[in-house]
Amino acid sequence: MINGHSFKDWFIATRPWSYPASSMPVLVTLLYLYWMGEKVDWTIGIWTLVNIILFHAAANTWSDYFDFKRGVDREDTIGGTSITSGQFQAKEIKGLATWLLAISVTAGIGLMICTGLPTLYLGIAGSVLILLYPWLKYHALGDVDIFLTFSLLPILGTSFVATGEFVPEVLWLTLPVGLITVGILHANNSRDIEHDKRAGINTFAMLAGKKASAYIYCIEVLLPFVWVAICTAFGIFPWWSLIVVVALKPAMENARKAMKFPSKGMEALTGVDEMTAKLQLMFSLLLTVSFLIDKLLQ
Numbered sequence: 156m157i158n159g160h161s162f163k164d165w166f167i168a169t170r171p172w173s174y175p176a177s178s179m180p181v182l183v184t185l186l187y188l189y190w191m192g193e194k195v196d197w198t199i200g201i202w203t204l205v206n207i208i209l210f211h212a213a214a215n216t217w218s219d220y221f222d223f224k225r226g227v228d229r230e231d232t233i234g235g236t237s238i239t240s241g242q243f244q245a246k247e248i249k250g251l252a253t254w255l256l257a258i259s260v261t262a263g264i265g266l267m268i269c270t271g272l273p274t275l276y277l278g279i280a281g282s283v284l285i286l287l288y289p290w291l292k293y294h295a296l297g298d299v300d301i302f303l304t305f306s307l308l309p310i311l312g313t314s315f316v317a318t319g320e321f322v323p324e325v326l327w328l329t330l331p332v333g334l335i336t337v338g339i340l341h342a343n344n345s346r347d348i349e350h351d352k353r354a355g356i357n358t359f360a361m362l363a364g365k366k367a368s369a370y371i372y373c374i375e376v377l378l379p380f381v382w383v384a385i386c387t388a389f390g391i392f393p394w395w396s397l398i399v400v401v402a403l404k405p406a407m408e409n410a411r412k413a414m415k416f417p418s419k420g421m422e423a424l425t426g427v428d429e430m431t432a433k434l435q436l437m438f439s440l441l442l443t444v445s446f447l448i449d450k451l452l453q
Contacts, residue, residue: 173432177210196318203317213255288301338372
């Protein structure tokens with residue numbers, strides 16, 4: 156027990172259901188590098204995986220604190236309830252975010268010492284994006300921030316720390332993995348359009364409007380399947396990668412719910428952000444397994 160809260164309470168406050176958004180880019184990249192025949196340092200790879208999850212936890216709690224202070228999250232909002240429910244005080248969540256960021260930065264410095272100076276630059280970029288996320292979100296740039304933080308940087312960074320050099324081929328992974336991750340945020344922000352208007356902020360979903368936001372979400376969760384099929388056809392991914400089609404059913408179900416949003420409003424998107432995180436987990440694990448199977452069968 157810490158300050159009257161159990162470890163489970165603190166853990167849930169970090170929104171662990173969203174961790175596939177940060178862990179999957181690293182895992183997919185490691186197995187893609189392995190499939191390509193690169194010499195992968197698995198110890199460094201696992202270290203990177205744990206570190207980015209810590210960064211993600213810091214980002215979640217940091218965002219929850221600022222959303223509460225800005226008046227975005229209130230008692231009647233659905234997301235980020237650790238403070239609004241009264242379970243935690245705002246200063247406790249701020250303290251948690253600070254500690255998580257400090258631990259992840261320290262672990263990142265250790266990773267930099269083991270791998271080289273470029274890791275420092277990547278870590279600084281990630282930390283800045285985390286700290287700026289609330290402001291960027293309030294100015295319709297949160298989606299860009301999330302794509303950079305949980306797709307481009309970790310995928311490219313993993314290729315460097317795990318192999319000792321940047322492997323540009325991993326960039327083929329950024330779009331399918333990144334779009335679904337951005338879909339998690341977009342579903343959340345679309346659902347919260349009315350509450351965000353009340354708070355006086357401007358998210359990308361607000362600028363796009365309800366109808367366009369529904370279509371954008373559908374693109375974010377369905378285009379990755381098309382991308383994988385194209386990459387497979389051109390030999391960029393192995394034929395086994397087509398097993399991601401197994402995840403198409405939940406993607407279609409999420410898309411159908413999103414298309415009800417313009418007429419039914421917030422109720423239609425309740426829980427869709429969490430279901431998109433589950434889709435990310437399923438899609439990325441299938442893609443990861445496809446690289447492993449094809450490598451073992453060579």
